Structure formats: structure tokens, C-alpha cells
Amino acid sequence: MQKNGEWTNWYRIVIVATEALILFLSYLVSFFIRYGRYVPARNFEAFQGAIGWIIIIFIIFNILFGVYILYNKSKGDLFFITLIIQALLSVVAMMLSFAGRWLAFPRSVVLINFAVSVVMLYLFRVLIFNLYRKYATTKRVMIVGKESEVIPAIFNFKSSKTTRHIVTHVVLSNYYNNVFDHIDDFDIVYLASQIDETEKLKIYDLLMRANKKLFLNSKFENLVMVNPNIMNFEDESIIETSDFKIPADQAVIKRGLDIIMASVLLVVASPIMLITAILIKLTSPGPVFYRQVRITKGGEEFEILKFRSMSTSAESESGPVIATKNDARVTFIGKYIRSLRIDELPQLINVLKGEMSMIGPRPERPFFVNQFQEQNPHYYLRHNVQAGITGYAQVYGKYASDFNSKLNFDLIYIKRYSIILDFKIFLQTIKILFDKVSSSGVDEEARPAVTAEEIEAMNITLIR
Template sequence: MSQTKGFDRTKKLIIGIIDVVLYHFSIIISFMIRYNMDIPRRNYLAYERARIYILIGFILLNILFGIYILYNKKIMDFIYLTIITQFLMGLVIMAMTFFGRWFAFPRTIILISFLVSTVILIAWRSIVFKMYEKIDGTKKVMVVGSEEACLAAVRNFESSKNNRHAVKSVVIDNFYDNISKHMDQVDIVYLADKIDESEKIEIYDLLISQNKKLFLNTSFENLVLVNPNIMSIEDESVIEASDFSISPEDDMIKRLIDVVASLAMLILASPIIVVTAILVKATSKGPVFYKQIRITKNQKEFGILKFRTMSATAEKDSGPVLAAANDARVTKIGKYLRALRIDELPQLFNVLTGDMSLVGPRPERPFFVEQFQEQNRYYYLRHNVRAGITGYAQVYGKYATDFNSKLNFDLVYIKKYSFILDVKIMLQTIKILFDKVSSEGVSDEKPEISMPDNILILK
């Protein structure tokens, strides 16, 4: 049973080209609406001169926001992302027309085109997503590994916000034999656990020969091989595993960007910071800022700054505990500051001092770091880089994700680090500001631990 390529790069390129054409026509329609079909040549000429830069900005913004990555989204994601990207495009056009001195470009067109392009693009992208679902459909998955690892994998697939993957069978023993017997019933085989090396190679060979997709878990042995360097030594090709670190050159550039960007953000956010400080002080007793010891690069301790969102004596009796969903210790104003992430703004000062970066693993408290390191001996690797205000785990995971999963996200970030990745994470952070779940604490509810009845268990 061969597998089609589905929405490959060529199809995505065509979708992107149509995106650009629709956006271009939405601006023309906006001119028609604004000038009642009688468009002044002078005003339209300003758009023509800026057009190439506007369309390039449009393409880059959509790529950085992951518009053309379809597998992990649902229609509501496209609605959110389209509104956000088109709003940002309005700001981009204003900046371009100012610095390019295309002052004849009417500001009303920017507002009208935001509304027109948002409606047109949402309609088009909804059609594309429905086509994607119809062509690629739901992929049937076979999970392989120990019963505990398979149960965790099944729970993760079932909690996904879309129906992209459906677990149909679980193999907990006699791996190769069961996979070969039932392979025609699935599209993807996911190795959720470590299995014997010789049997694993046989499974690889079988899946490749049958053109089946193979998913691997993010165990340490698999993460080591992420982003390798292939080199030739005489007659042999050698795979050099990359370190869990950022090169000194990249780290220097990252630090420079952190300083410049955090200064600019502090200036822009200063009115919000002043108003928030007044509200915190007026609505509850205690200091405006909350300083807490956290761990950053090279296991260094530092005092992280936040606007106080809990009562001043929140941990007086309990000691250090993780924030929970519907935490009674959170103040009335604190609930809104957390939901809007405004409580994190003072951390820009931590970025300026070099204790944090704009993007990196979220810093934990020493009390929890000691616990996590006892449970996972690779936890120290996340401290090879500066802690961040936002990070890979915050964008692609969930607040309530367990520390092992967050660690895997952090290690993937370190392995795949690039300036472009940081830009993507910063932009994707805008989207999660509107995600209520991502601002909540750890849920007190325990997940269902039994295997669903509709899944075939193979032993």
C-alpha cells in the first residue's frame, strides 16, 4: 500500500502563489471601494511602487507564522492566524509607505484592505484546508513499544486538537511479526519506546521497503542525531552528532538582538508597564513586582522579575508549588495580567542584564530543577543556553505539559537553533496570547489512563 505525497511542496507553492494573487486583488478591490470605482492615478501609483515590497512582506510573514504547515491545524487556527498576519501587514504597509516616502498611499486603504483581505483569505484557506483533509485524510497509526509508552502516546494523539492521526492498533510485544502482519491496515508506524537494536533495524527495513511513514519518539538517543553534520573521511562518510549548544558566533548575534529588541520593546510597552504597576498597587497589598530565584545558562541563579499576580503571602505556608488552573492565590487583576501575558513584561529587564534571552527554555526554580534532574539525567542540557521569555515548548506545547515533554521541546530548540527559528517563535507567541489554555496552570484533573476499546492491542 503506497502512500501519496499529499500536500507536497509543489502544491504548497501553488497555494502560496494564489495567496499572493488574492491579497493583491483584495488591495485593488479596496481601492475600488474607497474611490467608488474611480481610482486616482496618483494614489494607485503609490501602491504600484510599493507593491513588490508589500507582497514580499506578505509572503515572509505567512511563512514565519506557519500558514502553509497544515498537518497540526484546524480551521480556527487559520482564522486566528489570518487576522493576526493581516493586522501586522497593515503595520508593515504603514512602515513601508513612510520610509519609502510613498505618502500618496491612502491610509484608509490599509484599513479597508485589512477587512477585505481577511475575509477573502479566510474563505480561500478554509477551502484549501477542506481539500487537504479530503486528499490527505486521517492517517491511521500503529503505536509500538511498552504498554506504558504506548498508553502515553495514545493519550497524546487523542488529545490533539485535530483529527490528523488516529491510533488503530498498539503493539506491545513481538514487534516485527505484528507490524509485518498488520502493516496494510495503517499508514504510519510510531516507535514510542526503545526496542532491541537488531529488531529495530529489521522494522526500519520493512517500513522503507513498503513505503510506510516512520515516526520516532524524542528519546535522548534520537535527539542526539537531530541536525547532524555529514563529513567524509577518506573513503567513508561519517555522521557527526551536533552538540546541545549554540555556537559562540550565533550566541553573540543572539545577545546583540536581545539587547536591541528588549530596549525597543521596553520603550513601546512603557505606558502599559506604568498603568499595570498602578493597578497592581491599587488592588492588592504588597509590592508591585515579584522577584523569584530561577535557573538560567550554566546553572546560574538569578532573580526573575514579574508583575505580582498572587497575594504577597501565596507560598508562606505551602512552600514552592507549581501554579494550578483556577489557582485561588491569584488576585483579581492578576488573572487578567496572566491571561494577557502582561505579567511577563518586566522580564525585558532580565533580558537587558543578560540573565535571559527573548527566546529560550523557560526558567525553573531551583527547588523544581533539583527534582527534575533527579528524574531525568539529561535535564541539565537545557541550561546550556539562556532562559527565555518565550520558547519552543510554549509555542508548540501546552502549559500543563509534563517536564519531560517540555525538556524534549527545549532540546529540539537548542539542536535546531537559528535566527529564523527565533523569529518564528516570537511571531507564533502572538498567536498563543489568544489561547486561554496556554495561560492556565497545571490541571488538577488526572488524565484517563485506560486504553480505548476501539484500539487493537497486539502482543
């Protein structure tokens, strides 16, 4: 780490190289467990041919799963991610042995290595995680903005897994002067609200001169400036803001990948879907599938297809209602298929029909879309892309987030879109399949409960 406690890229490179070595050693241990001291030359030669590709794919998986980003992780996260990556890597190793004609690479060694590598890599990652927590410096955060937006920001920092960012000051008025007066008492300023442009620029300049960092919220005004294009005209440089759209050439590639992935997943998931359909039919009166009108690209309506997880009379009296935590309308089987996301599998058919994508903003019902558009004039921008089975908001946000927070995640996804980002979200989705929070529905009790009077009780200096 640097003197200021930052986790530099050099440390990450060392960690990546060490983990590659650990993976290699785990295979050697697995060969020893399988064959003892005398490994058949034919089998080991096949391993030598495949191991280079396995290590490359291993590193790619680690990057896509965010293994080397530790500030927002827990030891439980590290174990779960390690388990998923090594399971996927075992499947890849078996596929490589066929594709590369390394048929003598023993499947038994691959399976043994799954257990051995999980243990070895997890122990190493816990060691690194503990060192990171011990030596990475804590960053003192000053939150600046209106009280109505500052309080939820405090709640988010407090409920976050990270211990690196600690809120120490809150400024509710006279922003520049208060930031100036306490310049030595914090490391980061987080602007939770949109403030006067002149005052904002003065704060920018002050922080740059003092070598302090600035965090901005993800409101529309800031998202507009993400991924700009710089053009030069004679002696002037011009910043062109990018659209909230996916480029046409990438959209064609995305559609092709959607068809391939949906087709493969339908074949793989067909036994699970058959069993689910039988269980629904046996345990609850009504149809196996649930059809509901949703909104996709261009504001067009389509019928989303899901396994029915609620009673057939779920909204007969209440009308359209967003699912909540411990929702009484959910059937016995529905509770389990929702928690494992099995109810979403029929949407693969929607993908093949071109109504949805594998990755994109989750589609909402017209009833809620109309409500949300009245409350936020920029809501229509999420309909510039095809609705998805999973998305940026589902992976990086929480199911319980309000629609504005989800909208911000969706707009970030559109602005930062790439094929690599889609693969990253797809892999991260595997992790959240077992996340109870992200599948439980909106928790009506999980709302920011911090009042202005309680701020000071948290050892936060409140500056009005």
C-alpha cells in the same frame, strides 16, 4: 495532491501564488471602497511602488506562522492566524510607505484593506482547508512500545487537532513479528519506547521495503542524532553528532537582536506596564513587582522580575508549588494579566541585563531544577543556552505538559537553532497570548486516562 493523498510542495506553491493575488485584489477593492471608480494617480502610483515588498513580507509571515501546514490546524486557528498576519502586515505597509518614500499611499486604504483582506483570505483558506480534509488520506498509525509509554501516546493522538493520523493498532510485545504480521493494516509505525537495537533495525528495514513511514519519539537517544555533520575520511564517511549548544557566532547575533527587541518592546509596552502597576497597587496589598530566583545559562542564579499576580502569602505555608489551573492564590487583577502574559513584561529588563534572552527555555526555580535533574540526567542540557521569555515549548507544547515533555521541546530548540527559528517562535507567541490553555497553569485533571481495557473500546486493535 499525489495519488497517496500527500500535500505536495507544488500545491503549496499554487496556494502561495493565489493568496498573493488575493492580497493584491483586496487592495484594489479597498481603493474602490475609498475612492470609487476614479483613484487619484498619485495615490495609486505609491501603492504600485510598495505592493511588491508588501507581498514578499506577506509570504514570509505566512511561512513563519505555518499557514501552509494544515494537518494540525482548525478553522478557528486559520481565522486567528489570518487576523494576526494582516494586522502585522498593515503596520508594515504603513512603515514601508515612509521608508520607501511612498508617502501618497493612503493610510485609510491600508486600514480598509485590513478588514477586506482578512475576509477574502479567510474564505479562501477555509476552502483550501475543506479540500485538504476531504482529499488528504487518513494515515493509520500503529503504536509500538511498552504499555506505560503507549497509553500516553494514544492520549496525545486522540486529543490532537489533526484527523489525519488515526491510531488503529497498538503492539505491546514481540514487536518485529507483530509489525510483520500486520504490515498491510497500517501506514505508519510510531515507536513510543526505546526497544532493542537489533529488533529496531529489523523494523526499520521492514518498513522501508514496504514503503511505510516511521515516527520516533523525542527521547534523548533520538534527539542526539538531530542535525548531524557528515565528514569524509578517505573511503569512510563519519557522522558527527552536534552539541546541544548554540554556535558562538550565532549567539553574538542573538544577543544583539535581544537588546534591540527588548528595548523597542519596553518603549512600546511602557503605557501598559504603567497601567498594570497602578491596578496592582490599588487592588492588592504588597509590592507591584515580584522577584524570584531562577536558573539561567550555566546553572547561574538570577532574580526574575514579574508583575505580582498572586497574594504576597502565596507560598508562605505550602513552600514552592507549580501554578495550577484555577489557582486560588491568584489575585483578581492577576488572573487577567496572567492570561494576557502582561505579568511577563518586566522580564524585558532581565533581557537587557543579559540574564535572559527573548527566546529560550523558560527558567525554573532552583527547588524544581534540583528535583528535575534527579529524575532526568539530561535536564542540565537546557542550561547550555540563556533562559527565555518565550520558547519552543511554550509555542509548540502545552503549559500543562510535564517537565520531561518541556525538556524535549527545549532540546529540539537548541539542536535546530537558527535566527529564523527565533523569529518564528516570536511571531507564534503572539498567537498563544490569547490561548487559555497555555496560560492557565497545570491542569491536574488533564492526564492520560486511557487504560489498556479502554483501548479496544476505541476500535484500536490491541496486540500483546
